[in-house]
Amino acid sequence: MISADISFSYDDEKEIFSSFSLSVEKGEHLLIIAPPESGKTTLGRIITGSIPKYRGGRLSGSFFIDGSDILALDIHQRMKIAARVSQNTDEMLLFSSVEEELSFPLENLGLSYSEIESRTEYALSLFGLERYRKVSTAELSGGEKRRLLLAVLFAIDPEVYILDEAFDELSPWWRKQLAELIRHLDRTVIALGSHMLSEYDGTFDRAITIDECKALSYEESSFVFPAIDMHEGKDVLRVENVVIEREHRSSGDLTSFELSVPWFELKEGECVTLLGDNGSGKSSFSRMMSGLLKEKTGTVSINGKALSQKERRGKVAFLMQNPFEELFLPTVIDELESTEASQTAIEEALSLFSLVPDAYVQELSYGKAKLLQAAVFYLLDRRFAVFDEMDSALSSSDFIKAVRAYLDKGIALLVITHDLGVASALPGRKLMIEEGVLCEYK
Amino acid sequence: MNISSYIYGTSFYHKLDVRAKLIFTLLYAVVTFFMSSYTGLAAVFFIPLLIMLIAVGGKETIHCYSRLLPLFLIMCFFIPLQERTGTPLWVIRGFTVATREGLWTVLRIISRLGSVSGILMLLLLTQRNEEIIKGLRAFHLPYNAALASSMILRFIPYLGTLFAEIRSSMSLRLKEGKRGYPILPSITALIIAAVKMVPETAAALEERGFGREKMKSVHMKRPRYYFVQCLLCIIIPLSLLFLR
Amino acid sequence: MEKNNRTALRISLVVIMTAIVAVFTYGFGVLRLPSPVGGYISLCDAAVTFVAYAFGPFTGFIAGGLGAAFADLIGGFPQWALISFIVHGVEALLMGLVIRKNSTSMGLKIIAALIAIVVVAGGYLLLTTLSGLTVFQEALLEVPGNILQSGVGAVIGLVLYSAVRKGYRNLDDIRW
Numbered sequence: 012m013i014s015a016d017i018s019f020s021y022d023d024e025k026e027i028f029s030s031f032s033l034s035v036e037k038g039e040h041l042l043i044i045a046p047p048e049s050g051k052t053t054l055g056r057i058i059t060g061s062i063p064k065y066r067g068g069r070l071s072g073s074f075f076i077d078g079s080d081i082l083a084l085d086i087h088q089r090m091k092i093a094a095r096v097s098q099n100t101d102e103m104l105l106f107s108s109v110e111e112e113l114s115f116p117l118e119n120l121g122l123s124y125s126e127i128e129s130r131t132e133y134a135l136s137l138f139g140l141e142r143y144r145k146v147s148t149a150e151l152s153g154g155e156k157r158r159l160l161l162a163v164l165f166a167i168d169p170e171v172y173i174l175d176e177a178f179d180e181l182s183p184w185w186r187k188q189l190a191e192l193i194r195h196l197d198r199t200v201i202a203l204g205s206h207m208l209s210e211y212d213g214t215f216d217r218a219i220t221i222d223e224c225k226a227l228s229y230e231e232s233s234f235v236f237p238a239i240d241m242h243e244g245k246d247v248l249r250v251e252n253v254v255i256e257r258e259h260r261s262s263g264d265l266t267s268f269e270l271s272v273p274w275f276e277l278k279e280g281e282c283v284t285l286l287g288d289n290g291s292g293k294s295s296f297s298r299m300m301s302g303l304l305k306e307k308t309g310t311v312s313i314n315g316k317a318l319s320q321k322e323r324r325g326k327v328a329f330l331m332q333n334p335f336e337e338l339f340l341p342t343v344i345d346e347l348e349s350t351e352a353s354q355t356a357i358e359e360a361l362s363l364f365s366l367v368p369d370a371y372v373q374e375l376s377y378g379k380a381k382l383l384q385a386a387v388f389y390l391l392d393r394r395f396a397v398f399d400e401m402d403s404a405l406s407s408s409d410f411i412k413a414v415r416a417y418l419d420k421g422i423a424l425l426v427i428t429h430d431l432g433v434a435s436a437l438p439g440r441k442l443m444i445e446e447g448v449l450c451e452y453k
Numbered sequence: 454m455n456i457s458s459y460i461y462g463t464s465f466y467h468k469l470d471v472r473a474k475l476i477f478t479l480l481y482a483v484v485t486f487f488m489s490s491y492t493g494l495a496a497v498f499f500i501p502l503l504i505m506l507i508a509v510g511g512k513e514t515i516h517c518y519s520r521l522l523p524l525f526l527i528m529c530f531f532i533p534l535q536e537r538t539g540t541p542l543w544v545i546r547g548f549t550v551a552t553r554e555g556l557w558t559v560l561r562i563i564s565r566l567g568s569v570s571g572i573l574m575l576l577l578l579t580q581r582n583e584e585i586i587k588g589l590r591a592f593h594l595p596y597n598a599a600l601a602s603s604m605i606l607r608f609i610p611y612l613g614t615l616f617a618e619i620r621s622s623m624s625l626r627l628k629e630g631k632r633g634y635p636i637l638p639s640i641t642a643l644i645i646a647a648v649k650m651v652p653e654t655a656a657a658l659e660e661r662g663f664g665r666e667k668m669k670s671v672h673m674k675r676p677r678y679y680f681v682q683c684l685l686c687i688i689i690p691l692s693l694l695f696l697r
Numbered sequence: 698m699e700k701n702n703r704t705a706l707r708i709s710l711v712v713i714m715t716a717i718v719a720v721f722t723y724g725f726g727v728l729r730l731p732s733p734v735g736g737y738i739s740l741c742d743a744a745v746t747f748v749a750y751a752f753g754p755f756t757g758f759i760a761g762g763l764g765a766a767f768a769d770l771i772g773g774f775p776q777w778a779l780i781s782f783i784v785h786g787v788e789a790l791l792m793g794l795v796i797r798k799n800s801t802s803m804g805l806k807i808i809a810a811l812i813a814i815v816v817v818a819g820g821y822l823l824l825t826t827l828s829g830l831t832v833f834q835e836a837l838l839e840v841p842g843n844i845l846q847s848g849v850g851a852v853i854g855l856v857l858y859s860a861v862r863k864g865y866r867n868l869d870d871i872r873w
Contacts, residue, residue, distance in 0.1 A: 061656030086659035094660065103657045107457075107606035108583045119662030124672045145581065147457060149610035163661075303621045324625055335646065336615075337622040339638040341864045351628070373645055373865045387626065456771040486829060520773055524835070531834045559832060566776060566830045573775035597704070601712050605767055608716035609723070616720065637853075640721070640740070641860040644747065647717050648861070651871050654709035663705050 012037035012199060013171070017072035017082075019050075019057060023374065027053050029224040030072070040193060040200040042215035044207060044229050046406040048378040049221045051203035055095045055173045058201075060086035076171060090116065095173035096164050098203075100156035100180070109135075109143045109151075109159060116167050134166035137192065138185075153180040161189065174202040178210060179403070182288055190214045205403060206430055207231065236407065236436030239414060244279030244421050246314060248327070248395050250300065253309030257295050270295055272309070272449040275442075277395060280421045282414070282439035284428065286452055291444045293427050297397040300425070301329035313394075328393035328422075332400050334377070334384035343375075343383055344368040350390040360386045363416050365409075378405050385413045389420070397425045402433045456610050458577040464508040467579045469686075470676050471588035477686035478576045484690045485568040493696040494564035501571030509578050517574050518567075525563050532559045582606050590671040604654075616643045707873055711759050714752065718744040718764020718785070723772055741765055742813055742847045745789045746854025750809075751861070754793030756873050762786025776830060784820035788813055788847075810851035817847035 013035040020026040027050040035041050045051055056062040063070045064086060073080045076092050084092075094116075097103045106112050113134060117127040135141050138158040143151070151159065157180045164172060174193075178186050190210040193200055202215065211218075218229035253272040270292040277283055287293050298304040300311065302323030310317045313326060331337055340346045343366050347357045361368055364386040366379070375383065381404045388396060396417055402410045414437065417424050428434055434441055434452075441452035469477075485497045505514045532551050539554030576585065583603060590599045619642050623634040676682070721744035744764065749757030765785035769778040796809045818840050825831045825839075862868050 056656075059660050061653075061660060064659075065652040065656040085664075086656070087662045087665045090660065090662040090665065097657075101611065102653055103660070105607060105654065105657055105661065106583075106603045108581070108603075111583055111603055116661040118668070119665045121666045147455065147610070148607055149614070150455065301625060303625070325627065329625055331618070331622055333618075336618050336642070337626060339619075339623065339635075339642040339864070349626075371864075371866060373649070374867075391626065391628075458771065458773070517773065524831070527835050527838070528832050531832050534834055535832065562829060562832055569830065570774075570776040573778075574773070577770065577775060597708060601708055601715075604708070604712040605715050605719070605763070608713055609719050609767065609771065612713075612716050612720045613723070637856070637860065640743075641857060641864060643720075644717060644857065644861050645865045647713050648865060648868060648871060651709045651713050652706065654713065655706040658705045658709065 012039075013074075013076050015072070015074040017057065017070065017074060019053065019062070019068055019070045022067045022069075025376075026224055027068075031221070031224060031226055033226055035199055035201065038197050038199060039217065040196075040202070040215045042202045042204065042211055042218040042229075043221065043226075044204050044218055045221040047205050047404055048376060048406060050224070051205070051221065052098055052175055054221075055097075055175045055201075055203060057082075058089075058093050058171070058173060059095050060084070060089050087119070090167060091120065091169055093171040093173060094164055094167045094169040095175060096157070096160045096177045098175040098179070100153065100160055103160060103163075104148050104156060107147055107149070109140060109146050109148060112148060112159060113163055113166055116163060120167070130166045130168075134162040137165055138162045154182055154185065157181055158185065165192075168198070171199045171201060172196070174200065176204055177202065178204070178208055186210045206432065236411060236433075239282070239411070239418060239438050241282055241418055241438050242280040242421060246279035246394050246423070248277045248300075248311070248313050248423065249315075250275040250311050251309055253299065253311065254307045255292070255295050255299050255304060256307045257292060268447060269307070270444065270447050270449070272296065275449060277423045277425060279394060279423050280418060282418055282424045282426065282437055283442060284426045284434045284437050284439065284452075285442045285444070285449075286428065286431070286434050287444045288429060292447065293444060294399065296444070296449065297329055297399060297425065297427060300395075301327040301397060303329065326393060326395060328388035328391065328396040330381075330384055330388060330396065330398050330401060332404075334380040334404075335373075337384050337387070338372050338380060341371060341373075342368070343370045343372060346372060346383060346387055347390060350387060352390040352392075356390055360390055363389070364413070378409065381405055382409060382413065385416070389416060389422075393422065395423045395425075397427065399427050400429070401426070402428050402430055407433075456606065456613075457582055458574070459581045460509045460513060460578050462508055462579065464579070466504050466508040466575065469579075470679055470682050471580055471584045472591050472673070473679070473682040473686040474576060474580060475585070475588050475592065476683060477690060478572050480687060480690040481572045481693075482569050484693050485565050487694055488561065488564065488696070490697050491560070493693065494560055496696055497568040497693060498564040498571075501568055501575050505571065505575050505578065508575065513578065517578075518571070521567060521570055524566065528559050528563055532556055535559060587671055587673060591673055596668040612643065612647055615646060616640075619643055619646075706871075710752065710871065710873065711756060711763075714748045714756060714760035715764040715767065718748060718760055719768040719771070720744075722765055722768035739768075739846070740850060740853065741768070741785065742788070742817065742850025743853035743857060745785050746792060746809070746813060746851045747857045747861070749789040749793035750796055750855065750858045751868060752793075752871075752873060754790045757789030757793040758786045761789030777825075780821065780824045780828065783824060784817055787820065788816040791816060792851075806855055810848060810855070813847045813851040814844050818843040 013033060016030060016032040017028055018030055019028040043051060053062060057070060058074065062068060074082050081089055081092060104112060106115065113131045114127055117130055135144060138161055140158060140162055157177065161177060178189060181189065187210060193214050219226050220229040250272050251274060255270045257268055257270055285293055295304060299306050300323065302320045305320050311323060312318060318326065338346055340349055347360060364382040366383055366386060372383065381401060401413065414424065426437060442449060443452045488494050488497055502514065505517065532555050535555030535558045536552045539552030541549040542553045542556060543550040586599050586602050619639050620634050623639050718741065722739045722741035745761040748760045762782040762785050765781040766778040769775060769781050791812045792809045795812060796805050821843055822836045822840055825836045826833050
């Protein structure tokens with residue numbers, strides 16, 4: 012059904028695909044597992060058409076679906092053939108209410124009012140969003156936004172479903188639910204992911220990977236994590252009897268619940284991994300530690316000295332998920348020099364994080380921006396740092412590089428991840444959040 | 454960040470069809486400019502206030518009108534400056550403090566501002582934004598304009614939240630001991646993020662099929678007594694013109 | 698096909714710039730200083746200037762006007778929305794006609810800033826009084842604040858354009 016052979020490179024000459032060939036049978040469920048930055052999202056965008064039209068680049072070759080080359084079609088003509096769920100949910104949400112988000116594509120398909128109504132209701136019920144119909148999209152959580160995008164895709168019901176990291180941000184229950192839905196779907200499915208999940212078992216017929224711009228069959232755990240040493244020192248950050256109040260908006264109702272941390276300790280040079288699902292409170296905890304969120308009760312101290320919320324901001328580095336939010340100067344070297352570090356330290360950071368000094372920050376890929384963010388906080392000389400799901404944006408070797416650099420400098424690390432493989436490869440203690448309480452990982 | 458003023462309710466004004474409500478709002482706002490008696494001024498001022506009390510309760514009503522109060526007070530303060538040559542109303546030691554005409558001018562403006570603000574707030578308080586846009590579509594607001602309005606209502610809270618994130622991030626990058634956040638770099642970062650979203654959003658619009666079909670007129674159900682509602686919404690504001 | 702292309706891009710450009718103007722006007726919930734006479738002091742004019750400078754008079758007119766109007770609507774001052782639309786729309790339109798991209802002429806920039814001041818301060822004075830929604834003296838009270846706000850805003854807007862341009866070289870590729 013699908014038979015494609017494409018080559019693509021971005022305007023900055025970076026080659027993504029070179030004679031990348033793909034053939035998928037009708038109704039086949041294909042899984043593409045490849046490291047970040049290898050071109051998964053680019054592939055999805057090429058199929059639906061936003062690349063090269065809106066992002067530039069040179070595309071050649073052909074992509075036949077059911078005998079017609081879709082690369083010759085306009086973007087909106089492809090909607091019935093292939094549609095996707097984007098990795099970044101905010102990229103494809105366009106309207107102020109859930110209902111409009113669904114009715115817009117359906118109206119564009121030229122469906123009758125009653126058909127739109129029945130498809131909307133069906134799609135909302137598939138993803139448990141019935142109550143959210145009139146709700147503003149700004150009030151949805153990450154997981155709810157993901158379910159909404161999935162509902163839109165299932166309502167459009169194209170020939171080819173493209174799921175770009177669609178299991179991300181979903182709770183374990185919804186992951187199972189989605190896997191179940193895919194299993195019973197008689198459409199062609201192409202799922203893109205950066206690491207294996209247990210839910211993928213039995214859901215997909217075949218797995219491939221992208222390596223050196225070509226499609227290859229996937230083989231498990233091609234990357235072996237090297238052992239990482241910790242050099243523990245004497246500085247210690249301690250969180251005692253802290254309670255954090257979190258507000259969570261869901262379908263317009265504001266509910267608040269508490270996260271309690273009876274005891275947490277992070278020593279200089281130590282690496283601690285915090286595992287847990289989205290929405291469990293991992294981010295709230297790291298925001299509290301780095302002073303972006305105020306604790307309700309309890310104390311945070313370094314070497315026995317209690318720190319106020321504002322004081323913590325200068326002590327604990329928090330590498331947010333989206334690196335572009337923490338970068339604001341024109342070029343890489345501007346960013347690094349803004350830390351007022353010495354010239355030799357900057358040189359060292361440039362080579363350590365493989366950065367090009369005069370590259371423009373806004374033109375960096377997501378992964379490179381992530382490395383730059385790591386380099387900036389590395390130079391700022393904070394003694395404690397939080398990596399918020401950094402592994403999902405970087406290839407394993409780059410991720411390990413960053414972890415190593417920090418630990419070798421004696422910086423204490425709290426690594427937040429939901430990838431068990433990553434967690435088990437890292438040294439040090441493992442923690443999790445269970446029913447609102449931070450505890451040892453079981 | 455929630456930018457909708459809508460407050461859930463089941464009052465009669467909530468239930469009024471959005472098209473009828475739009476007619477009422479527009480006519481009412483126009484009529485308030487043509488009041489010719491103190492009774493009329495009082496009536497147009499208090500009707501929205503009364504409906505608001507019934508529809509969304511006292512707290513919201515106070516919240517809404519308290520924004521106007523300082524303006525009203527300042528205007529009252531300027532009564533002596535109006536219509537100096539008119540019939541004296543209040544004279545202290547031979548000096549005319551205020552005139553009858555001056556008082557009329559100011560009260561008329563206060564009544565107008567109060568009623569126009571009140572009736573517009575009432576619309577926003579009792580109707581969801583997307584319903585208002587749908588209603589305007591029924592009155593031939595062009596499709597692309599309606600589409601853009603709905604998208605604007607999505608991007609305002611989105612960019613607002615994004616700015617809050619950028620601001621916190623910036624505060625983390627300051628040298629130890631410094632506080633606050635650099636304003637110019639923060640708003641620059643916000644604008645760059647927004648500009649980068651332009652092609653992304655255009656792509657998303659097209660991927661959702663924008664441009665496939667010529668858009669038909671909007672589909673809206675007619676409630677029971679739809680014509681009665683519309684008729685009442687025309688008659689009531691117009692009848693205010695006859696108040697003496 | 699070519700025509701359709703542009704429509705999606707134009708809508709996105711206007712929508713996002715409108716949202717930017719509205720967020721600047723609304724004040725992010727932090728930069729918001731309530732003015733004693735209703736409304737609030739904001740960076741509205743900085744955003745309007747930026748949009749006019751970066752994307753020209755037409756986009757400026759729609760995004761500047763709509764952005765200010767939407768900020769009034771959601772900020773609880775719906776009665777001023779129409780006036781704000783006209784004032785900030787015209788402000789952006791005239792500024793966009795005067796300053797062209799890449800024009801480094803200081804003279805033109807000063808003229809643009811003066812236009813902002815005259816249009817905003819004069820426009821609000823004229824329109825609020827003419828519409829009969831306030832007394833002349835009260836409207837006069839607002840003039841100094843508006844002069845300050847629009848003048849400072851215009852200068853920030855011009856600086857902002859260079860800052861954005863420096864950090865994002867592709868800025869000029871996005872056009873109406």
